[in-house]
Amino acid sequence: MSNALDDLKSRCLSCNACKLCATRTNVVFGEGPADAKIMFVGEGPGADEDEQGRPFVGKSGRLLEQYMAAAGLSRYENVYIANMVKCRPPENRDPSEEETDACLPWLRGQFRCLRPGLIVCVGRISAQKLISPDFRITKQHGEFFEKNGTLMTATLHPAALLRDPRKKGEALLDFMKIRKMAEEKGLV
Numbered sequence: 546m547s548n549a550l551d552d553l554k555s556r557c558l559s560c561n562a563c564k565l566c567a568t569r570t571n572v573v574f575g576e577g578p579a580d581a582k583i584m585f586v587g588e589g590p591g592a593d594e595d596e597q598g599r600p601f602v603g604k605s606g607r608l609l610e611q612y613m614a615a616a617g618l619s620r621y622e623n624v625y626i627a628n629m630v631k632c633r634p635p636e637n638r639d640p641s642e643e644e645t646d647a648c649l650p651w652l653r654g655q656f657r658c659l660r661p662g663l664i665v666c667v668g669r670i671s672a673q674k675l676i677s678p679d680f681r682i683t684k685q686h687g688e689f690f691e692k693n694g695t696l697m698t699a700t701l702h703p704a705a706l707l708r709d710p711r712k713k714g715e716a717l718l719d720f721m722k723i724r725k726m727a728e729e730k731g732l733v
């Protein structure tokens with residue numbers, strides 16, 4: 546299956562389906578073990594990610610890794626990380642509907658290759674696109690949903706936690722629930 550993922554990645558690296566291709570430095574396809582059963586989906590690359598071609602490698606990424614570690618999860622061992630859009634929206638603006646729609650086939654391809662048992666939406670943008678358009682991240686983070694036969698949840702975006710550290714306890718609880726569910730479902 547990793548060959549299919551490698552093939553998807555090599556095609557994605559030359560994508561020009563939306564105008565973000567004109568301003569990107571690197572395509573940030575996503576990364577993690579090809580046998581990961583848990584997939585985290587963020588919003589889109591920031592400046593550090595665009596520079597390095599890797600998801601969640603800046604300040605937000607370091608915080609995300611700490612929460613994963615608290616739940617016994619690791620992007621190097623059992624979690625695959627991707628984003629809704631694979632190219633950086635300039636000035637860190639939210640990706641537009643047009644851009645997320647244009648990029649969705651790559652994410653769907655990643656889902657097909659990995660067949661994750663749990664998808665964790667990181668922040669509002671991916672939760673609204675993948676779980677429900679009226680998803681309320683402040684109220685519904687940490688809840689679990691089944692969609693098209695796949696278990697899904699959402700957690701607060703680490704950038705939001707950096708802006709408002711009072712929310713960090715809530716995020717930790719999300720990760721404790723993710724751990725428990727992952728154990729129950731045999732995903733770790």
Ligand code: URA
Nearest residue numbers: 587588589590600601
């Ligand atoms: N924020 C995201 O949503 N994704 C990244 O890869 C980095 C920051």
